[in-house]
Amino acid sequence: MAKPLLEARRVSKSFAGVRALKEVSLTVYPGEVLAVVGENGAGKSTLMKILAGVQSPDSGELLVEDVVRTIGSVQEALSLGIALIHQELNLAETLDVGANIFLGREPHCCGWVDAGRISKEARLVLERVGLKVDPSTLVGDLTIGQQQLVEIAKALSVDARVLIMDEPTSSLSDHETKVLLSLIRELRGRGVGIVYISHRLGEVGGLADRVEVLRDGENAGSLLGNEISHGAMVQLMVGRELSQFYPHQSHQTGEVVLEVRGLRTRAYPGQAVDFQLRAGEVVGMAGLVGAGRSELLEALFGVVPALQGSVRVSGELVSPRSPRAAMDAGIALVPEDRKHQGLFLEMGVRENLSIATLHKEQAGGFLNRTKEKALCEEMIPSMRIKTAGVDQPVQFLSGGNQQKVVIGKWLATRPSVFLLDEPTRGVDIGAKQEIYRLMEELAAKGAAVLFVSSDLEEILGMSDRVLVLHEGRLSGELHRSELSEEAVMRLATGEQTEAAAI
Amino acid sequence: MKKNLGILGLLVAVCVVTAFLSGSFLSAYNVENVLRRSALFGILSIGVGFVIITGGIDLSLGSVVCLVGCALPWLLTVQLWPLPLALLAVAAVSLGIGLFHGLLITKLRIQPFIVTLCGLLLYRGIARGFTADQTVGFGNEFKTLRLLATGKVPFLPGFELPAPLIFLALVAILAAIFLNRTIFGRYLLALGRNPQAATYSGIPTQRMTILAYVISSGLAGLGGVLFVLDVNSAQPVDFGNFYELYAIAAAVLGGCSLRGGEGSVVGILIGAALMQVLRNMITLVTTRNNVEFAIIGAVILLGVVADELARRIAARRRAAHVLETAGVR
Numbered sequence: 001m002a003k004p005l006l007e008a009r010r011v012s013k014s015f016a017g018v019r020a021l022k023e024v025s026l027t028v029y030p031g032e033v034l035a036v037v038g039e040n041g042a043g044k045s046t047l048m049k050i051l052a053g054v055q056s057p058d059s060g061e062l063l064v065e066d067v068v069r070t071i072g073s074v075q076e077a078l079s080l081g082i083a084l085i086h087q088e089l090n091l092a093e094t095l096d097v098g099a100n101i102f103l104g105r106e107p108h109c110c111g112w113v114d115a116g117r118i119s120k121e122a123r124l125v126l127e128r129v130g131l132k133v134d135p136s137t138l139v140g141d142l143t144i145g146q147q148q149l150v151e152i153a154k155a156l157s158v159d160a161r162v163l164i165m166d167e168p169t170s171s172l173s174d175h176e177t178k179v180l181l182s183l184i185r186e187l188r189g190r191g192v193g194i195v196y197i198s199h200r201l202g203e204v205g206g207l208a209d210r211v212e213v214l215r216d217g218e219n220a221g222s223l224l225g226n227e228i229s230h231g232a233m234v235q236l237m238v239g240r241e242l243s244q245f246y247p248h249q250s251h252q253t254g255e256v257v258l259e260v261r262g263l264r265t266r267a268y269p270g271q272a273v274d275f276q277l278r279a280g281e282v283v284g285m286a287g288l289v290g291a292g293r294s295e296l297l298e299a300l301f302g303v304v305p306a307l308q309g310s311v312r313v314s315g316e317l318v319s320p321r322s323p324r325a326a327m328d329a330g331i332a333l334v335p336e337d338r339k340h341q342g343l344f345l346e347m348g349v350r351e352n353l354s355i356a357t358l359h360k361e362q363a364g365g366f367l368n369r370t371k372e373k374a375l376c377e378e379m380i381p382s383m384r385i386k387t388a389g390v391d392q393p394v395q396f397l398s399g400g401n402q403q404k405v406v407i408g409k410w411l412a413t414r415p416s417v418f419l420l421d422e423p424t425r426g427v428d429i430g431a432k433q434e435i436y437r438l439m440e441e442l443a444a445k446g447a448a449v450l451f452v453s454s455d456l457e458e459i460l461g462m463s464d465r466v467l468v469l470h471e472g473r474l475s476g477e478l479h480r481s482e483l484s485e486e487a488v489m490r491l492a493t494g495e496q497t498e499a500a501a502i
Numbered sequence: 503m504k505k506n507l508g509i510l511g512l513l514v515a516v517c518v519v520t521a522f523l524s525g526s527f528l529s530a531y532n533v534e535n536v537l538r539r540s541a542l543f544g545i546l547s548i549g550v551g552f553v554i555i556t557g558g559i560d561l562s563l564g565s566v567v568c569l570v571g572c573a574l575p576w577l578l579t580v581q582l583w584p585l586p587l588a589l590l591a592v593a594a595v596s597l598g599i600g601l602f603h604g605l606l607i608t609k610l611r612i613q614p615f616i617v618t619l620c621g622l623l624l625y626r627g628i629a630r631g632f633t634a635d636q637t638v639g640f641g642n643e644f645k646t647l648r649l650l651a652t653g654k655v656p657f658l659p660g661f662e663l664p665a666p667l668i669f670l671a672l673v674a675i676l677a678a679i680f681l682n683r684t685i686f687g688r689y690l691l692a693l694g695r696n697p698q699a700a701t702y703s704g705i706p707t708q709r710m711t712i713l714a715y716v717i718s719s720g721l722a723g724l725g726g727v728l729f730v731l732d733v734n735s736a737q738p739v740d741f742g743n744f745y746e747l748y749a750i751a752a753a754v755l756g757g758c759s760l761r762g763g764e765g766s767v768v769g770i771l772i773g774a775a776l777m778q779v780l781r782n783m784i785t786l787v788t789t790r791n792n793v794e795f796a797i798i799g800a801v802i803l804l805g806v807v808a809d810e811l812a813r814r815i816a817a818r819r820r821a822a823h824v825l826e827t828a829g830v831r
Contacts, residue, residue: 303701303702322704322706323702323703323704324704324705324706326704327704335702340696340698341699342699342702343699344692344695344696344699344700344763345695345696346695346763346764347691347692347695347763351688351692355688355692355703355705356703356704358689359685359704362684362685365684365685365686366683366685367683367685367688396820409703
């Protein structure tokens with residue numbers, strides 16, 4: 001085999017005492033697509049950031065063409081020919097496309113930016129990624145998918161020999177994805193080493209020459225050529241068969257608990273959304289990034305009240321003008337951004353668990369400490385929250401245990417409608433399964449559970465029914481028997497199907 | 503409580519040094535005087551502490567002290583209002599100012615710094631306007647009323663407690679109970695830690711923020727009344743000047759983080775006392791009063807830097823500990 005372009009040897013990295021990577025090794029050869037797969041929190045993004053100089057490893061070494069290097073910054077990585085396309089977009093929205101592509105390395109003449117050259121060269125790379133916009137368009141005016149392509153064009157323009165792509169298709173439409181995949185194949189043909197991270201295993205199966213699987217921050221195994229299959233990847237990712245991983249059971253569904261009619265959110269005022277949730281149901285909500293899923297949940301929970309529409313809980317009309325009003329109606333929301341929206345990081349487990357029920361347990365405005373203590377004594381063991389004590393600040397808990405605290409705080413309000421926004425993002429596998437088990441238990445107890453997820457495996461594995469949003473519109477509904485990755489993606493990318501008529 | 507030990511140590515150290523350098527520091531007269539000043543500033547500091555805990559700031563309270571301190575004698579001696587009505591009026595004005603600030607900050611989302619900075623200019627300007635920049639005072643009247651601030655309560659033989667200390671004790675106890683034992687106190691602390699998570703937890707964040715500003719202005723009003731009763735007259739040009747900074751400094755020294763979410767009443771009290779002991783030390787020990795600000799500024803900076811360093815060392819130790827236990831597993 002050819003000389004490796006880039007090699008990581010026994011790389012470890014910890015954040016605030018939590019080990020993200022443990023002696024992980026990875027080799028990238030020229031002219032191959034190496035897919036790196038793993039669950040959320042398996043350490044993929046951390047590894048990529050280390051390869052691209054965004055972060056430095058605690059131990060282990062990096063070799064570029066067999067020479068040991070310390071890659072201390074993104075600039076250094078770029079000069080070695082390594083470019084990273086981030087999962088989160090890193091563009092300056094108030095600058096135009098051309099300026100973004102050449103940000104930090106503008107062609108210039110004695111300090112004057114050579115705008116003509118920027119425009120000319122930007123046009124060339126934009127053409128290669130199949131993005132038909134003028135380089136003078138403001139990035140803020142593009143769709144998320146187009147912005148992603150600008151990010152890719154930016155990486156192409158440096159002539160990288162190793163191109164790392166972290167979930168590049170997560171916000172692309174079907175067509176855009178196809179263009180990108182053919183571009184990747186073209187780059188591979190020209191000897192570029194491509195590291196490709198994706199949740200979409202179907203995509204990986206069709207593209208990758210080699211697959212490296214990470215699990216809980218360690219190498220879990222690798223697959224070559226014919227060994228690459230959906231089942232083989234999942235098995236390495238979760239360490240067991242998929243059917244055992246999702247504890248989904250079919251439920252006895254009961255009365256309609258939540259009825260939403262003509263709901264218009266501020267994000268998509270032009271789209272009225274109607275749907276129902278029944279008692280005992282687990283309903284998944286799929287869609288691309290920016291499809292308005294979180295906005296819909298936030299409208300139902302009163303964080304950003306809906307512009308119009310009616311919401312009924314168990315037949316009774318409620319108007320969620322504020323989270324408190326939604327809570328009183330029996331709605332709970334586990335928000336998308338755990339650290340910023342879900343938790344008080346510096347406060348203890350006890351204070352985080354009780355915060356949503358304090359007003360119910362008060363005695364004339366005074367804290368009811370006995371009830372607060374009883375709540376902790378109930379929740380910590382029953383949810384298996386691993387903590388040094390009730391007053392341990394939640395910032396020192398692992399992602400999974402933090403999420404359990406957020407879920408526990410809402411369980412305490414005994415909601416009849418449980419909304420969860422990306423409930424397993426950044427959570428390790430063990431905690432993930434426990435969260436699924438909790439969702440199942442809630443449904444079994446008669447609550448209606450609605451969860452938003454970008455993880456298709458999870459949507460397919462956990463839902464009785466799937467609602468798909470496309471640009472704010474409910475583009476379709478799929479029952480468990482009709483579920484497939486392709487069916488969900490078709491609706492999510494806005495392709496018309498007969499299924500949408502149901 | 504552990505968090506307050508550092509600042510308590512600093513207070514004790516400054517007291518010991520001052521007592522060593524100046525014989526009159528421990529005289530009954532001086533101790534009473536320092537206690538009185540500490541009590542008056544303590545009331546202001548507790549008020550601004552509530553605002554700081556929510557992550558906000560109140561720069562206007564020195565001017566509220568001025569407005570109330572001028573309005574009370576003016577209403578009583580110039581306008582000849584009956585006492586209960588005058589007291590009611592200044593109470594309403596100071597609480598109203600807090601409500602006004604709170605509404606601007608929550609409903610219009612104007613930054614607290616801007617709102618209260620404008621308040622700082624506005625209220626002093628109003629006071630200077632209606633008094634026409636003339637000193638207002640009680641003269642020889644209202645001696646009984648003035649006992650609220652100048653009076654003394656027998657405590658030990660040869661030593662009496664100044665009356666404002668009683669007010670401070672009441673305010674401090676109520677504030678401590680409010681902050682630590684009621685759901686509203688918990689809401690304030692949570693709101694200061696993470697306003698977004700507070701919203702997502704169903705905490706009425708706007709009402710709680712408004713409440714904090716009402717408490718701050720209300721206590722500034724109470725402070726203003728006591729200050730003017732204590733010194734008998736108020737000059738609108740400089741009455742209460744810089745008091746907001748003394749109060750904020752005391753709260754920060756006492757462990758309130760300007761980032762919000764942190765602070766205790768006991769800490770604020772110690773911080774307020776430290777400020778007054780420092781000022782007293784400068785008067786007693788040096789002959790040059792003009793270095794007062796420089797010394798106070800330097801000491802506050804030292805205290806805050808030491809606190810930050812201690813916090814970092816603690817965080818590093820904790821991280822190392824977590825790593826160790828994780829490694830064992």
